[in-house]
Amino acid sequence: MPSLLVSPFAVLVALLTVVAISEWTARWRIFRKVGSAIIALLLGALLANLDIIPTPGNDTPIYDAVFAYILPGAIFLALLQASLRALRNAGGAMVLAFLLGAVGVAIGAFVAAYLVPIAIPDSSLAALAGMFTATYIGGSANFNAVALAYGMESQGSLYVVAILVDNVMTVLWLMLLLAFPGVMRRTRLYADQRPGAEPPTSNAHQDQTLHRPTVFQLIAPLAMAAIAVLLSDGLASFFGEIGFPVPSIIIVTTIALLVAQIPGVDRLALAPSLGMAGLLLFLVVIGASADVAALIEARSLGLAMAGFIATILFFHSIVLVGFGVLLRIEPEVIAVASVANIGGSAVAPAIAEGVGRPNLALPGVLVGLLGTALGTYAGFSVAHLLQ
Numbered sequence: 373m374p375s376l377l378v379s380p381f382a383v384l385v386a387l388l389t390v391v392a393i394s395e396w397t398a399r400w401r402i403f404r405k406v407g408s409a410i411i412a413l414l415l416g417a418l419l420a421n422l423d424i425i426p427t428p429g430n431d432t433p434i435y436d437a438v439f440a441y442i443l444p445g446a447i448f449l450a451l452l453q454a455s456l457r458a459l460r461n462a463g464g465a466m467v468l469a470f471l472l473g474a475v476g477v478a479i480g481a482f483v484a485a486y487l488v489p490i491a492i493p494d495s496s497l498a499a500l501a502g503m504f505t506a507t508y509i510g511g512s513a514n515f516n517a518v519a520l521a522y523g524m525e526s527q528g529s530l531y532v533v534a535i536l537v538d539n540v541m542t543v544l545w546l547m548l549l550l551a552f553p554g555v556m557r558r559t560r561l562y563a564d565q566r567p568g569a570e571p572p573t574s575n576a577h578q579d580q581t582l583h584r585p586t587v588f589q590l591i592a593p594l595a596m597a598a599i600a601v602l603l604s605d606g607l608a609s610f611f612g613e614i615g616f617p618v619p620s621i622i623i624v625t626t627i628a629l630l631v632a633q634i635p636g637v638d639r640l641a642l643a644p645s646l647g648m649a650g651l652l653l654f655l656v657v658i659g660a661s662a663d664v665a666a667l668i669e670a671r672s673l674g675l676a677m678a679g680f681i682a683t684i685l686f687f688h689s690i691v692l693v694g695f696g697v698l699l700r701i702e703p704e705v706i707a708v709a710s711v712a713n714i715g716g717s718a719v720a721p722a723i724a725e726g727v728g729r730p731n732l733a734l735p736g737v738l739v740g741l742l743g744t745a746l747g748t749y750a751g752f753s754v755a756h757l758l759q
Contacts, residue, residue, distance in 0.1 A: 375426040383434045386425050390415045391652045409726030410550045412652045413543055416659025427663045438657050443718055444604065444624045445597035446650025450721040450733050451628035452593070452643045465701050466732070469692060469709035470739040474750065476691030477508040477713060480684035481754050488683055490676045495759060499524050500534065502755025504684055507538065510747020511716035511740075513619075518751040530673070537677040539661040545685060545714050546658070549707045550726045556703035585642055593643040600627045619744065621717060625737050644730065651722040658719070688713065704729045712740035 377383050390412060398408035419425045428435045481501040490497060499522035507515035515538075518524075524531050556562055604623035611618045631637055668674070688710070696706045704727045711723040717740020721733035 374423070375420075376424045378426070380432070380434045383425055383432060386419065387434065387438075387653055387656050390419065390656045391649060394652055394656075407550055407726050408652060409655055409722060410547050412655040413547055413659040416656035417543060417662040417664075418659075420660035420662070421664050425660055427666075428657060428661045435657050435660075438654055441601055442650045443654045444601045444621060445594075446647045446654065447621070447718065447721050447733075447737065448597045448600045448624050448628045449593055449643045449647030450651065450725065450730065451625065451737070452596075452632050452637055452640060452647070465705050466709055466712075466735040466739050467742070468699070469696055469701050469706050470712055470743065472695050473688055473692040473710050473713040474509045474743065474746070476688035477684055478505055478750060478754055479691065480687030481505045482758070483687060484680045484683035485758050488676060488680045490673070490680060495522070496524065496530065498755045498758035500530075500680070501758055502751040502753075503534065504538070504681060504751075505754040506747045506751025508684060508688065508714050509750045510744045511718075514744065514747030514751055517748045518755060521752070522755065533673050533677055536663060536666055537674055537681060540664065541678060541681045541685065542715055543659055543662040546655075546711060546719065546723065549711050549723055552707045552710075553703040553727045556706075561697050562703060589640070589642050590646075593640045593646055596631065596640075597646075600624050600631070603627065619741075621737075622741055625717075625734075625741070629734065647721070648725050651725060654718075655722055685714070704732060708732045708736040709739060712736050712743060717741050717744065 377386055394408040394412040394415060397403045397411055403411065416425075420427045426432050426435075481504055484504075485497055485501040490500070499518065502522070503515050503518045503524065506518045519531065524534075601620075601624060604620045604627060607623050608618055608620035692706060692710055692713075696703075704724075707727050708720055708724050708729070712720045715723070717737045720736025720740050721730075724730055724733040724736050
């Protein structure tokens with residue numbers, strides 16, 4: 373069934389409206405602890421499942437623009453406040469948490485392959501375990517690399533259902549991660565540990581500036597983000613042509629890190645807000661990918677796939693949270709590390725902002741990129757051992 377809103381402009385209006393509503397309702401006392409990120413995810417899923425906006429993959433140019441331009445631009449803006457000190461303070465714990473989460477993913481894939489009944493050949497089951505290991509340590513590129521190597525793309529329904537259920541489960545997982553730090557801070561486990569450094573509070577002059585922004589204060593960070601995205605895409609194409617493919621997100625992250633160290637850049641007071649707006653727009657699109665109706669149509673295969681992924685996520689959380697608590701890793705670090713595993717580096721800044729720790733955005737992106745480098749190897753290893 374086609375969605376109510378079809379034209380790119382109508383879809384854009386809906387996305388912007390959801391972002392505005394998410395930020396507005398997050399100020400209410402009843403929704404303050406929920407946060408705008410969760411609200412954006414939920415509203416995106418609700419509108420898509422009510423067929424008001426299309427789901428990603430239905431030839432929607434606005435969604436393509438969000439992934440290709442708005443998301444990397446938002447990451448650039450979010451990282452403009454990143455300091456090397458923040459990376460040094462959070463980096464070691466973040467890398468450790470990420471590696472713990474990766475180990476949990478691999479263990480979960482093995483257990484799921486043996487315990488979750490899916491009526492497919494053993495070779496396909498091993499490939500499936502490898503695909504989910506690859507994507508939950510790296511990302512979609514790693515998922516497809518393993519799938520192509522084992523010819524899984526030719527198994528139409530299995531391949532499509534795997535992607536569909538992965539989208540739905542990932543959205544649910546992101547919602548849990550946004551609530552995780554607040555829940556953990558209320559337990560005895562972190563009763564004697566104070567939260568890490570928050571972003572610096574703005575002074576009276578900054579508050580005054582934020583209430584009366586000039587055209588330059590608004591346009592300058594947007595222009596910088598646009599230039600960074602354009603430059604990163606151009607460099608990615610150039611490196612690919614000479615035989616050294618480099619993902620554009622690595623380049624845009626590097627550019628942001630370099631620019632952030634320039635004196636005076638931290639005075640671009642609107643950059644974090646503009647970056648968060650772009651990240652919320654991305655989260656609405658992610659929420660729209662949770663196509664519950666299509667999942668229900670898959671029936672038994674969809675349920676079995678959901679059980680397969682849930683098993684992986686269960687062991688991922690057991691290893692990550694268990695050792696994370698034992699090693700006194702902050703719950704916010706655990707949440708961002710987990711999303712770097714499950715959602716990938718692109719989602720890390722949104723979750724860092726959502727849990728109130730934007731200083732974790734850069735470490736989250738960097739460990740997510742580490743996962744992209746390791747994910748395919750881990751996926752092939754798991755698939756090989758299960759055959």
